[in-house]
Amino acid sequence: MMESTFSDLHRLRYGTAADAASAALPVNERLGGIIGRRTIRQFEERPIPDELMTQLLAAAQSGPTKSDLQQYSIIIVDDPDRRKAIADWIETMPFIMSASAFLVFCGDIRRNRKLCQADGRPHDNDNLDSFFNATVDGSVAMQSFILGAEGAGLCCVPVSYIRNHGPKMAELLSIPEGVFPIAGVAVGYPVWEGKPSIRLPQDVVVHRNSYDDSAMSALVADYDARRHEIDPNDAAKQRNVNVYGVSDVCPWSEQISRQLSLPERPYFRQFIEAQGFSLK
Numbered sequence: 001m002m003e004s005t006f007s008d009l010h011r012l013r014y015g016t017a018a019d020a021a022s023a024a025l026p027v028n029e030r031l032g033g034i035i036g037r038r039t040i041r042q043f044e045e046r047p048i049p050d051e052l053m054t055q056l057l058a059a060a061q062s063g064p065t066k067s068d069l070q071q072y073s074i075i076i077v078d079d080p081d082r083r084k085a086i087a088d089w090i091e092t093m094p095f096i097m098s099a100s101a102f103l104v105f106c107g108d109i110r111r112n113r114k115l116c117q118a119d120g121r122p123h124d125n126d127n128l129d130s131f132f133n134a135t136v137d138g139s140v141a142m143q144s145f146i147l148g149a150e151g152a153g154l155c156c157v158p159v160s161y162i163r164n165h166g167p168k169m170a171e172l173l174s175i176p177e178g179v180f181p182i183a184g185v186a187v188g189y190p191v192w193e194g195k196p197s198i199r200l201p202q203d204v205v206v207h208r209n210s211y212d213d214s215a216m217s218a219l220v221a222d223y224d225a226r227r228h229e230i231d232p233n234d235a236a237k238q239r240n241v242n243v244y245g246v247s248d249v250c251p252w253s254e255q256i257s258r259q260l261s262l263p264e265r266p267y268f269r270q271f272i273e274a275q276g277f278s279l280k
C-alpha cells in the first residue's frame, strides 16, 4: 500500500478531505491496510505456498465467533475439475480459475448437532437465529482470511454468486445437511495495485445514540456526484441493462435500484431448508 497518511487514505476511501484532527493522527500499518484495501480480480499465475495458506486459515479461525460455537467450515477447492465446474457455472467470473486458490466459506450447524447427539442431548436450536449466527461466523472468518491474505501481499474476491447454484454446489462439494455455502473466495497475487471503491460518507452510515436518516437523500446525492466524477459507471458496468437500458449517467444509487428491483435468488430459502435448516 502506498498511501500512508489518513488524509491520503480518506481521500481514496471517501473522495473527500479528512477533518484536520483525524488527519493529524498517524495511521498504523494494520489500520492503513484495512482502510486502503480493495478487491482485485486479476491474478498472477503463481501458487500460494502451503505454509502460507496454513497461516491464512489460522487467521480465518481467529475471528470472533458467536458464543465460541465456531459454526462454520471452509472447503478448499483444489481439485481442478471441481473448480472448473464452478467457473463454468459462473461464466462472468474467470478469476475463479485464474486465482491461485479458491475456497468456499460455509455456515455449519452440523458439527454441533453431532456433538449434542454424542452427549445425549437434543440440539434444540434449529431456527432462524442459528442460521443467522452460522452466517455471521462464516462471514467473520471469511473477512479475517481476507485481511490476513491482503496483509501478506495477496488479494481476494468474495464470490456470492456460488449461491446462484446452491444445489449443484452442495452436490459438487458433498456439502451435507446442516451446512450451506455463504461465499467463495478467490485468492492470489494481484497483477496490479487496484483502486479502492469510494464508500458512503460516515454521516450516512454511522448514527449517534439514535438512528437518524433525515439527511440521507441529500448526502447520497452528493456521494453519487462525487463517485461518478471519480469512477463513473460506464455502459459495461451498469446493471440489468437488458431491462433498463444504458443511462448516460448512472450513479451508485441507480445501480442499487437497477439491481434490487429484480429478485435475486428467490429459491434460496428452499435450498437452505433442503440443507436441513428450519428457519422458524
Ligand SMILES: Cc1cc2nc3c(=O)[nH]c(=O)nc-3n(C[C@H](O)[C@H](O)[C@H](O)COP(=O)(O)O)c2cc1C
Residues within 6 Å of the ligand: 037, 038, 039, 040, 093, 157, 158, 159, 160, 161, 162, 183, 195, 196, 197
Ligand atoms: C459477501 C460478498 C459477496 C461478493 N460477491 C462477489 C461476486 O460474486 N463477484 C464479484 O466480482 N465480487 C463480489 N464481491 C465483491 C464486491 O463486489 C466488492 O467488495 C464491492 O464491489 C466493493 O469493492 P471493494 O471490495 O474493492 O471495496 C462480494 C463481496 C462480498 C462481501
